[in-house]
Amino acid sequence: MQAVKGFLGPLGLNTSSIQDTLKLVVIGGTVETARRASISAWNGFVDSFYLTAHFSPEDYPYDWQVRFIAPLGQPAWGRSREFEITTRSVGRNQLNQSMTGDLDEEEMDEEDEHELENSRRKRRVTFMPSPDTTHTIFYRGHWLKITRTRRYQDYGHCSALKISVVARNNDILKRLVLEAKREYEKDAEHRVHIFMADTTYACWRWNGARQKRPMSSIVLEPAVKEMLLADCRDFLRSEDWYAERGIPFRRGYLLHGVPGSGKTSLIHSLAGELGLDIYVVSLSSKGMSDNTLSTLMGNVPSRCILLLEDLDAAFTRGISRDSTSTGAPTAPTKAAAETNDGSTLSLSGLLNSLDGVAAAEGRLLFATTNHIERLDPALSRPGRMDVWINFTNATKWQAEGIFKCFFPSRKSASSSSSTPSSSSPASPTSSSIDISQMNPPETRRKASSAHSVPILEEAEIAQLAKRFADAIPEGEMSVASLQGYLLKNKTRPRECVEEVAEWVLQEFEARDRMKREKEEREAKERKEVNE
Numbered sequence: 001m002q003a004v005k006g007f008l009g010p011l012g013l014n015t016s017s018i019q020d021t022l023k024l025v026v027i028g029g030t031v032e033t034a035r036r037a038s039i040s041a042w043n044g045f046v047d048s049f050y051l052t053a054h055f056s057p058e059d060y061p062y063d064w065q066v067r068f069i070a071p072l073g074q075p076a077w078g079r080s081r082e083f084e085i086t087t088r089s090v091g092r093n094q095l096n097q098s099m100t101g102d103l104d105e106e107e108m109d110e111e112d113e114h115e116l117e118n119s120r121r122k123r124r125v126t127f128m129p130s131p132d133t134t135h136t137i138f139y140r141g142h143w144l145k146i147t148r149t150r151r152y153q154d155y156g157h158c159s160a161l162k163i164s165v166v167a168r169n170n171d172i173l174k175r176l177v178l179e180a181k182r183e184y185e186k187d188a189e190h191r192v193h194i195f196m197a198d199t200t201y202a203c204w205r206w207n208g209a210r211q212k213r214p215m216s217s218i219v220l221e222p223a224v225k226e227m228l229l230a231d232c233r234d235f236l237r238s239e240d241w242y243a244e245r246g247i248p249f250r251r252g253y254l255l256h257g258v259p260g261s262g263k264t265s266l267i268h269s270l271a272g273e274l275g276l277d278i279y280v281v282s283l284s285s286k287g288m289s290d291n292t293l294s295t296l297m298g299n300v301p302s303r304c305i306l307l308l309e310d311l312d313a314a315f316t317r318g319i320s321r322d323s324t325s326t327g328a329p330t331a332p333t334k335a336a337a338e339t340n341d342g343s344t345l346s347l348s349g350l351l352n353s354l355d356g357v358a359a360a361e362g363r364l365l366f367a368t369t370n371h372i373e374r375l376d377p378a379l380s381r382p383g384r385m386d387v388w389i390n391f392t393n394a395t396k397w398q399a400e401g402i403f404k405c406f407f408p409s410r411k412s413a414s415s416s417s418s419t420p421s422s423s424s425p426a427s428p429t430s431s432s433i434d435i436s437q438m439n440p441p442e443t444r445r446k447a448s449s450a451h452s453v454p455i456l457e458e459a460e461i462a463q464l465a466k467r468f469a470d471a472i473p474e475g476e477m478s479v480a481s482l483q484g485y486l487l488k489n490k491t492r493p494r495e496c497v498e499e500v501a502e503w504v505l506q507e508f509e510a511r512d513r514m515k516r517e518k519e520e521r522e523a524k525e526r527k528e529v530n531e
């Protein structure tokens with residue numbers, strides 16, 4: 001204090017008031033530090049009694065828990081004074097609805113909920129417990145503290161979960177996780193989970209859970225489907241066989257052919273049949289590099305379908321995907337030249353990722369391409385691609401099959417309602433698959449009332465299907481385009497057949513016109529590049 005006085009005295013300042021201020025600052029600082037230290041010590045003491053489990057959104061247990069605690073936590077979410085209001089889906093199987101608090105809209109009945117309002121489906125508003133708040137719920141004689149914490153602030157909607165419990169050992173948490181897993185798996189039985197490669201973070205992001213698609217809804221030669229299914233099943237059972245012979249436990253399938261011929265649909269259907277998730281990589285996606293691909297490939301689980309889409313497109317940018325294209329790269333346009341998407345994937349990088357030391361084992365690799373002639377032989381050699389399947393434009397047989405898929409006949413309508421997935425595979429004489437199998441669940445729910453599909457006699461449907469197929473030129477149109485036409489006429493089976501010849505003519509005219517326009521555009525672009 002004497003030093004302060006000695007310093008301030010000559011300046012003529014009032015030393016006593018400054019001394020008092022300094023005293024206050026020192027005392028205040030000491031009290032605040034003591035308060036914080038005691039709070040932190042108390043929290044540490046309390047936490048030492050808690051067992052805490054952390055659930056990361058990138059991994060399955062997060063989804064099991066979100067689903068499982070939702071009904072348990074209803075009273076807690078209802079009482080909560082802090083909410084996040086969202087219309088987005090949260091969790092891998094869109095279970096956010098069940099994490100909602102009491103909201104009038106939830107009391108709407110099923111029918112109201114799916115009503116269209118000004119041609120747009122009503123959006124469901126959901127109340128989520130807000131991140132970084134803690135809720136307490138009761139589970140099997142224990143109070144669980146549930147906290148949602150915000151993660152990856154800069155990267156979309158992502159939150160982790162923390163569950164704490166006061167207990168002597170972690171039995172209660174183990175039980176919680178196992179019970180949640182069982183519940184989740186019961187629900188997931190009917191869905192295929194899709195994960196997409198995130199090239200920015202070199203990780204997999206859950207993209208949605210799709211309803212399983214019955215194999216019978218894929219109109220392909222039954223022998224092809226059976227062969228593929230048997231081959232995949234045999235592979236999944238043969239881990240020891242591969243190990244004994246020192247062969248890497250991997251199998252590759254190359255599905256090639258025209259666009260819209262059912263390659264992707266067949267893979268989805270297969271995944272459902274085998275109970276596997278699908279991990280999708282688009283090799284031409286922005287930012288794809290050798291390292292990214294190798295990390296992604298090393299991180300797929302052992303039992304899954306790994307789908308490489310458009311295998312040829314990664315190394316042949318600028319290729320046109322239309323049906324008239326030969327697969328050769330088109331002339332580089334100005335726009336294409338200006339686009340530098342940072343992709344640095346090389347063929348050797350891809351080959352290494354497919355079967356290098358870091359590549360995951362036990363996965364079924366499916367690759368699709370519209371231009372098999374563009375593939376490097378190294379990429380498609382046995383060991384990398386063991387089974388090849390060619391997909392062509394619709395044959396008359398397929399046209400007949402897809403018609404029968406769309407229009408239920410009297411006999412199939414009754415039998416398919418009891419065993420939907422047991423319908424026999426499409427064949428010209430016996431196939432009759434309920435349209436409901438081809439449509440998403442919402443459409444299915446409304447199908448009988450809104451679309452009122454007339455149920456015709458099996459013999460009439462067979463006859464109409466035959467006439468429909470007669471009007472479709474063999475191998476000229478994709479199955480997807482036939483599906484598009486049938487979708488437009490899904491309630492008019494008879495008229496659909498009457499008008500099909502005219503539609504085919506229109507399609508050919510449109511195709512010629514597009515071809516001419518494309519040639520003109522390309523010629524113009526070539527001229528611009530040369531100038």
Ligand SMILES: Nc1ncnc2c1ncn2[C@@H]1O[C@H](COP(=O)(O)OP(=O)(O)OP(=O)(O)O)[C@@H](O)[C@H]1O
Nearest residue numbers: 217218219220259260261262263264265479480483
């Ligand atoms: N053989 C088929 N059986 C049943 N539906 C089919 C078939 N082929 C195509 N479709 C229908 O056409 C649409 C497109 O099919 P899909 O995406 O499987 O074709 P793709 O061959 O993978 O096409 P692309 O090469 O353009 O990716 C789907 O809605 C599917 O239902």
